[in-house]
Amino acid sequence: MSVFKDFLHNLFYILTPIFLYVTLWSGFGFQRNRKLTKLFFFALCISSMALSMTFPVVLNNGVTFDLRHIPLVIGTIYGGAWMGAALLVFQLSYRVVLVGTEAVFFAIYFSTLVYLVYLVFSKHYHAFSLKKKIWSFNLVLLAIVTTTIAFPSTIFADSRSEIAFYMVQFFAIYVPVFFLVIYTLEKILLNDRLKKDLRKSEQLRLVSELAASVAHEVRNPMTVARGFIQLLHSNANLTENEKKYMQLTMSEIDRAQMIISDYLSLAKPKDAKLQTINVAFTLDKVRHTIQAYALMNNVSVFLDVPSNLKIKGDESELTQVVLNLGKNGIEAMPRGGKLFLSAVHTGQHIRIKIADTGSGMTKEEVQQLGNAYYSTKEKGTGLGLMVSFSIIRSWGGHIQVNSKLGEGTEFVIQLPVVSASKDETKTKEPVMS
Secondary structure (H helix, E strand, C coil): CHHHHHHHHHHHHHHHHHHHHHHHHHCCCHHHCHHHHHHHHHHHHHHHHHHHHHCCEECCCCCEECCCHHHHHHHHHHHCHHHHHHHHHHHHHHHHHHHCCCCHHHHHHHHHHHHHHHHHHHHHHCCCCHHHHHHHHHHHHHHHHHHHHHCCCCCCCCCHHHHHHHHHHHHHHHHHHHHHHHHHHHHHHHHHHHHHHHHHHHHHHHHHHHHHHHHHHHHHHHHHHHHHHHHHHCCCCCCHHHHHHHHHHHHHHHHHHHHHHHHHHHHCCCCCCCEEEEHHHHHHHHHHHHHHHHHHCCEEEEEEEECCCEEEECHHHHHHHHHHHHHHHHHCCCCCEEEEEEEEEECCEEEEEEEECCCCCCHHHHHHCCCCCCCCCCCCCCHHHHHHHHHHHHCCCEEEEEEECCCEEEEEEEEEEEECCCCCCEEEEEECC
């Protein structure tokens, strides 16, 4: 009974920080600050590890056991290499403080092995489904246990049989705990993503309702006003300053018309009958469309697309999305640069990439993209990107944004594939624009 009680205490030390994060940190909205969130997550991992080691499980044979490796693995998977390394150093140092140098070489070997293996595993972990994450987690654990039993045994103070017995106990206890922790964490992260999607959907609904109620009524008088201003502009008796002011007025009316068009794009119902689109043809058309604009900004456009990639969607909307992202990329390179339009077939998806070598964005700015009225441009409204995100989501795809300050930005559009021939002839053509 005492063993079970100690185990429950250890489990409490592992699970409580997770719920503290959800209720205290995330509940009050502190997770918006990425640096503080990472520091808080590290503190929670340190706390649970220290408590687990301080109050271990005492087995019937007198051997002590704890769940110290759970925070180490979780910190490495979700916090990254540096956080995992810091937790590893803390774990080994605190162990020496608690029990001295007894069997310290085995502790160093095993904890380092756990850290390194799960660090490599973390590179692929986040792309897995929840079921695959749980299975792969425990398969990796089995590989670590098997390696520890099969390899160095005489190097350490323990014999091979003692190590094997310890590893069997380790695996039997850690498998259900890993299942519980990973399942809980992934469900929390899933709920967080669903909340974000819900907020964006609510923004989209509000903007759509606003567009449906006022866009047409505003557009009609603006069209009339622009027509009369254009007639006045053609008057030969006007001074140069008067013509300049009228030209400026017309350009601002045109900009307002573009904003209204974005609102209408959000408000109009989507056609459920999507057509097959040739990606190469659409991207080539976009390249020719933005060529003149790129030339004005000293930007070179590069096209790299297999000839027969196909997706389900609306060609005019895909053109609108890629044009919008390409135009944003060009505007992010005021001193010139390179714009890359490319597409690849990866498994059951096609990835369309629009990349630039411009000024780039911070992680905080990237997280805000797609929200209404948020834009990194001085006169931007954010509606163009919001429309683009909405269109791609309606086709069952998503847009991923990768950006670094001073290095440029990459928009990756992932969409379900229709068909792809094995014979993919690529055309890689630089267009100096």
